[in-house]
Amino acid sequence: GESVGLHLPTLSVQEGDNSIINCAYSNSASDYFIWYKQESGKGPQFIIDIRSNMDKRQGQRVTVLLNKTVKHLSLQIAATQPGDSAVYFCAEGWSGGTDKLIFGTGTRLQVFP
Amino acid sequence: GAGVSQSPRYKVTKRGQDVALRCDPISGHVSLYWYRQALGQGPEFLTYFNYEAQQDKSGLPNDRFSAERPEGSISTLTIQRTEQRDSAMYRCASSLFNTEQFFGPGTRLTVL
Numbered sequence: 001g002e003s004v005g006l007h008l009p010t011l012s013v014q015e016g017d018n019s020i021i022n023c024a025y026s027n028s029a030s031d032y033f034i035w036y037k038q039e040s041g042k043g044p045q046f047i048i049d050i051r052s053n054m055d056k057r058q059g060q061r062v063t064v065l066l067n068k069t070v071k072h073l074s075l076q077i078a079a080t081q082p083g084d085s086a087v088y089f090c091a092e093g094w095s096g097g098t099d100k101l102i103f104g105t106g107t108r109l110q111v112f113p
Numbered sequence: 114g115a116g117v118s119q120s121p122r123y124k125v126t127k128r129g130q131d132v133a134l135r136c137d138p139i140s141g142h143v144s145l146y147w148y149r150q151a152l153g154q155g156p157e158f159l160t161y162f163n164y165e166a167q168q169d170k171s172g173l174p175n176d177r178f179s180a181e182r183p184e185g186s187i188s189t190l191t192i193q194r195t196e197q198r199d200s201a202m203y204r205c206a207s208s209l210f211n212t213e214q215f216f217g218p219g220t221r222l223t224v225l
Contacts (some may be wrong), residue, residue, distance in 0.1 A: 008153060034213075043117075043204055043216030044156065089155045099144060100169055101214065103155025 008087060010108040019077040021107045023090030028071065030092035034101065035064060035075045039086045047075070047088075077109075085111045115139075117217030119205050125223045126195055134190045134220045138207030145188050146206040146214060147180055156204055156216075162188060163210070195224045 013019045025033065031052035036044035050057040050064045050073075057064050063076040073090050087108050091101040118137045126132050138145045144163050148156035158172040164185040173179070177195075182188040192199055200223050206214040 036216075043206075043218050046213050046215065049213065091155070099161055099163075100146070100158040100172065101156075102158065106153075106155055 032093040119217040136205030142207035143210040
């Protein structure tokens with residue numbers, strides 16, 4: 001299958017540690033943000049989203065933080081597992097206009113046992 | 114079906130030929146999106162539909178690219194007179210309506 005993210009920024013963590021992946025978004029008007037996980041040979045898979053009226057949202061083992069002041073988004077993964085190894089993309093959208101998503105540069109997460 | 118499906122999964126064509134890529138969204142999903150993804154990059158928006166209406170085609174690179182969704186379900190992305198620079202992974206996604214987008218496996222297009 002294809003290999004995603006041959007030259008992407010890489011975060012290496014040990015199994016069981018917490019991971020933090022960061023993303024800077026570009027459009028001040030964006031009000032919807034999503035994190036996607038992409039494993040090699042597969043399409044992006046939705047992880048968690050957040051709207052601009054919130055600054056934190058928690059899911060199962062994942063937390064997304066939004067700082068609108070500096071246009072920064074982060075994804076925190078608790079107790080990282082080998083199955084979390086993938087490329088992670090943030091995406092931004094704007095509910096007031098078109099429904100398209102603008103994806104950021106991905107980050108490769110490598111989890112070592 | 115259980116998820117978004119795309120066909121063909123791989124397409125190799127010669128420069129100058131036309132290609133048609135198909136997307137079958139999740140049943141009942143109103144919105145359908147086309148993206149292009151280069152190796153090592155995030156998906157790049159091309160166009161999207163709500164039902165059969167094309168809402169935004171601002172991401173289509175030029176007039177060789179077109180898309181349709183005549184009955185509000187299956188969609189076809191057509192690239193005319195293909196060029197080598199069109200080589201990429203073409204991904205389709207669908208959503209209920211302005212909600213989480215579910216992506217398909219993609220069509221890998223190679224233009225020789």
